[in-house]
Amino acid sequence: xxxxxxxxxxxxxxxxxxxxxxxxxxxxxxxxxxxxxxxxxxxxxxxxxxxxxxxxxxxxxxxxxxxxxxxxxxxxxxxxxxxxxxxxxxxxxxxxxxxxxxxxxxxxxxxxxxxxxxxxxxxxxxxxxxxxxxxxxxxxxxxxxxxxxxxxxxxxxxxxxxxxxxxxxxxxxxxxxxxxxxxxxxxxxxxxxxxxxxxxxxxxxxxxxxxxxxxxxxxxxxxxxxxxxxxxxxxxxxxxxxxxxxxxxxxxxxxxxxxxxxxxxxxxxxxxxxxxxxxxxxxxx
Amino acid sequence: xxxxxxxxxxxxxxxxxxxxxxxxxxxxxxxxxxxxxxxxxxxxxxxxxxxxxxxxxxxxxxxxxxxxxxxxxxxxxxxxxxxxxxxxxxxxxxxxxxxxxxxxxxxxxxxxxxxxxxxxxx
Numbered sequence: 001x002x003x004x005x006x007x008x009x010x011x012x013x014x015x016x017x018x019x020x021x022x023x024x025x026x027x028x029x030x031x032x033x034x035x036x037x038x039x040x041x042x043x044x045x046x047x048x049x050x051x052x053x054x055x056x057x058x059x060x061x062x063x064x065x066x067x068x069x070x071x072x073x074x075x076x077x078x079x080x081x082x083x084x085x086x087x088x089x090x091x092x093x094x095x096x097x098x099x100x101x102x103x104x105x106x107x108x109x110x111x112x113x114x115x116x117x118x119x120x121x122x123x124x125x126x127x128x129x130x131x132x133x134x135x136x137x138x139x140x141x142x143x144x145x146x147x148x149x150x151x152x153x154x155x156x157x158x159x160x161x162x163x164x165x166x167x168x169x170x171x172x173x174x175x176x177x178x179x180x181x182x183x184x185x186x187x188x189x190x191x192x193x194x195x196x197x198x199x200x201x202x203x204x205x206x207x208x209x210x211x212x213x214x215x216x217x218x219x220x221x222x223x224x225x226x227x228x229x230x231x232x233x234x235x236x237x238x239x240x241x242x243x244x245x246x247x248x249x250x251x252x253x254x255x256x257x258x259x260x261x262x263x264x265x266x267x268x269x270x271x272x273x274x275x276x277x278x279x280x281x282x283x284x285x
Numbered sequence: 286x287x288x289x290x291x292x293x294x295x296x297x298x299x300x301x302x303x304x305x306x307x308x309x310x311x312x313x314x315x316x317x318x319x320x321x322x323x324x325x326x327x328x329x330x331x332x333x334x335x336x337x338x339x340x341x342x343x344x345x346x347x348x349x350x351x352x353x354x355x356x357x358x359x360x361x362x363x364x365x366x367x368x369x370x371x372x373x374x375x376x377x378x379x380x381x382x383x384x385x386x387x388x389x390x391x392x393x394x395x396x397x398x399x400x401x402x403x404x405x406x407x
Contacts, residue, residue, distance in 0.1 A: 077332060078331075078333045079335065079337040080334055080337070081337075082340065083341070084366045084367045085367055089362070089363065094333060094359065
């Protein structure tokens with residue numbers, strides 16, 4: 001079962017929820033898809049790390065064959081190519097590696113070359129297999145790394161928790177594409193509601209079973225909770241805004257490994273999600 | 286000699302644009318014939334790489350010099366590959382800059398920024 005944890009903005013508690021859900025399961029896999037700033041590994045401290053490089057195919061030109069027709073330039077919506085003084089210039093960092101220019105070149109002057117964009121690290125932390133995606137600084141898109149993270153996932157883990165990037169852009173869509181369930185983490189503010197609405201639209205568009213975790217809950221109004229009640233969205237759990245959890249997290253500890261109350265809390269959250277997925281499977285087989 | 290300047294409107298009275306890649310128009314001015322032509326910048330709405338596309342437009346118009354308040358690194362690479370001289374504006378008046386250019390009083394643009402790439406700028 002693949003559970004994607006996402007939110008419309010950073011800092012709502014995606015990693016807190018993801019790390020603790022994965023650590024509360026008996027046999028699980030945690031995948032950090034927030035490749036621009038992966039931080040789940042700081043909590044897990046995984047051992048026996050194996051690193052795999054991730055590269056994409058970008059165009060390379062043989063200017064002796066180029067006739068200067070500019071079909072590649074006209075095709076590229078990211079403007080990664082220019083034709084100056086009878087030479088085709090390629091801007092590697094601007095390319096989104098769609099491969100279209102190579103297909104369009106009538107002179108076969110363009111070919112593909114490997115271009116390193118990041119890496120994937122696999123390690124183990126107790127009961128959890130920890131997989132981290134890392135985008136090299138300055139590289140344009142994390143999507144190829146997320147693809148590498150999520151392809152060939154061994155099905156031997158009961159739970160796979162996917163810690164998504166913030167927002168609702170391409171990298172998030174890639175991260176939730178094959179998820180069985182989407183868990184949306186929200187803050188109790190109006191700003192939080194706005195961001196929750198964005199990701200809620202996204203998971204609705206993708207037709208994913210989903211529920212909300214309300215984080216940083218305090219006494220008084222919770223606009224995110226009101227939003228869920230109004231829209232009829234399942235509330236899977238309410239995480240209290242409390243000193244002990246904040247302290248454990250800030251010290252880089254995994255709360256469920258330090259405190260039995262938190263272990264029970266996240267275990268029950270995992271069971272609720274698990275039931276939600278099974279119900280979905282029986283009602284929409 | 287032909288020079289290009291990013292400008293905010295199709296008029297010699299218009300102001301110089303703050304942005305090279307995403308300016309609405311370019312003035313192409315011929316210092317000998319005193320002829321001025323205004324070009325639409327088709328790169329303005331680009332999702333990315335506006336500077337590259339804009340520099341291609343300037344190069345294709347066979348100018349000898351570009352006068353701009355600033356320029357990103359990708360655009361500068363193209364401008365330099367095309368042997369076009371890159372000058373820094375002195376203020377936002379088209380006429381002041383052209384006069385200074387003709388009198389040889391403009392300094393070269395030394396500071397090339399790394400590009401905003403989706404992160405705004407003014």
